[in-house]
Amino acid sequence: MSFRCWWPRGVLVRAAVALAVATLLPGGLVVTAAAAGPTGPDLRWSWPLDPRPEVVTAYDAPPGPYAAGHRGVDLAGRAGSPVRAVDDGVVAFAGTVAGVAVVSVDHQGERSTYQPVAATVRTGDPVQRGDVLGSLLIAGGHCFPAVCLHLGRRHGESYADPEDLLGSGSKIRLVPPSGPPPVPPPVDDAPLAGSWTPPVDAPVSSPYGMRVHPITGELKLHDGTDFAAACGTPVRAVADGRVVAVTYDPAYGQRVVMDHGGGVETSYNHLARASVRSGAAVRAGAVVGAVGSTGMSTGCHLHFMVRADGAPVDPVRFLA
Template identity: 35%
Template sequence: MFLRTDHGLELAGGTSALRFGRAPVLSAPARTAEWRGRIESFGWTPDLGAAIGSRDWWRGLATCTALCAAVWALAPSWNRPILSTVPAPLDGSALDEARSLSFGASALGGTSGMRLAATSRVVPLANTPERPIVEATATLGGGIASALERTGVGANEAREAAALVAGRVDPAELTPGTRLDITLGRRDSPSQPRPLEHLAFRARFDLALEIVREGGTLRLDARPIAIDHTPLRIRGRVGASLYRAARAAGAPAKAVESYIRTVSGLVPMGQVGQDDSFDLIVEQARAATGEVQLGQLLYAGLSGRRDVRLVRWQDGSRTEWLDPKGVGERKGTMMWPVAARISSNFGWRVHPVLGFRRLHKGMDFAAAYGSPIRATTDGRVASAGWHGGYGNFVKLDHGGGLATGYGHMSRIVVRAGSRVSQGQVIGYVGSTGLSTGPHLHYELWKNGVPVNPRSVAFATVQQLQGDELVRFRRHVAGLMGVAAR
């Protein structure tokens, strides 16, 4: 069914947009709005890089050509100059004033920042007045006297001040780079050096020195600085990184590195868990003026999967890490007794001289005749001399049930009962005893049983006794009484 409307016939009862009849006629306002929309949507400058060859592209090319032609038609002739106004050149005082007020490179004659020339009202002074007192700072380098002379103090007075300081502190103890606060007084003429009125500096962490002038003479005042030597104790949880956790807790970098080296001798770092706790104590000196100096690691503790408690003990030139009971253990690998290749390892083999299969109780080193043989670690010479098939033989006792033997020597240079240190020469390679050529036969015993030298990590045990043990326990009690930070 179709309905008649003003625009023709329209399908009734549906949603179809089909219409029959003539096209609708728009009113004047509608036509104006339609043309305005077309003009606004019309692209005057289409992109010549897109849709090449389309109708919009050709229209844009025509617009560009028309604009270029308009510029060409309106441009002046190519050889006709464009006139402009040129300022008159400056000379004389006008040029000087312009240079002083303008910005420019000094290399091109610029005088930026310079003042204008003085006028006739300015009267020059015969003598420039000096400051009555000059305050200066100097850095200690070659000595007190040279630092004062560089500041302007006379040589005689500088040496006098240096002598006063040397009477209180050894000049060798003064740290280069120390800051000197110097006050110079008035002088009679510019040709004379200024007198020293005051000198102050920190000679040591616990001592400050001051030189003042009283009645024409210099006097030295020493001001001791109170120092608190209570150690710094830091505890914390290991977490993801032991190093970062200790540094975040306030431990100095060198102390943390020493802590890790000390603890890793007993517990590999790979076995330290995140829930383990670290405990370290560091030397600390806190001055009354607020400065703090941190020193060496004194205590290293670790609790968790494995407990470690080590105390640093120094007696004279000897420094050891001991447990709180005074028992220490130094971990390390024994050095090779001779610089040579291994010709025969520990185990069963056919004896090169006897010709039958037997256990080779050590290692053979194919070294040249006369090569030096060294002790693999510290010990005592248990025996030194001829020992059957071993020829010239040396046995060293290292304590803790460990001993080493060195056979087939050409010459022995140690005596039974003497002490030897690691790396000390005890003899020379030879071919004595049951031997087919110059070499060193090296053995290692643990509780009297031969073991493979490759499989043993050597340990030296130290036990404190007597008065030293009493002092050590007193030292440990003082450390354990320090409160954690």
């Protein structure tokens, strides 16, 4: 199944050229042209994945060294694909950072970083443009459960946009201020769309989409819809289905996962307790658990998720 990204309207337009120019357009759109260091043909980077990958999340400059932002670009890929050096240099680091496998290469004033990558090089190894640094992993990727390579760039001591040195010619991209969320995969959900009753009678406190995580501070996809319900509120199945898992996850806390057929699954997360067992057949409206604040949670709420063929989609498209 393909996993494509869309570029919404009402957005920031970025273009890389030799001089920095900013023009304000009607409606508040900004056309930005920026260069970060020399961009001559000898200094341009090659793409780290072959064939040339799709950019699924663009660079979003952080306002400060510790502020939220997207310090690189995410490139769509396949697990196990070879990851190649973008230019000649020396491996500055090959190991793990906060549990994520990372490779960094110095290029005389520029540094490229690649994650998540199972390294086949060691710190201090000289590399040439196109040399294999390792293979692309799934775990630790910014696009999980989809697979992508996060390519970062530092120009001196500052973060910079890798796309300014990639490819040939200028780039023009339409991106929202917080970066584009993955597009829901194509799935035949016509019989289900708009037919489900919400799992709790409570207002939405955080919708599906890109956001800064309230605990980690990282800009990432919020892969479900949060309902601001009090702890202990009954959580009900949104449709007929079968319970496929009742588990505890460090991030999602106590959770119940249901299969509704056609490749569609729902999960009910951060529960105080589950009221069903794995393998049980459940009718729409049956209580499956109670709202809680388990796992990585800042307070009582229900995090409701829908997956179509293994990929997260916006639950609102299914709810009545």
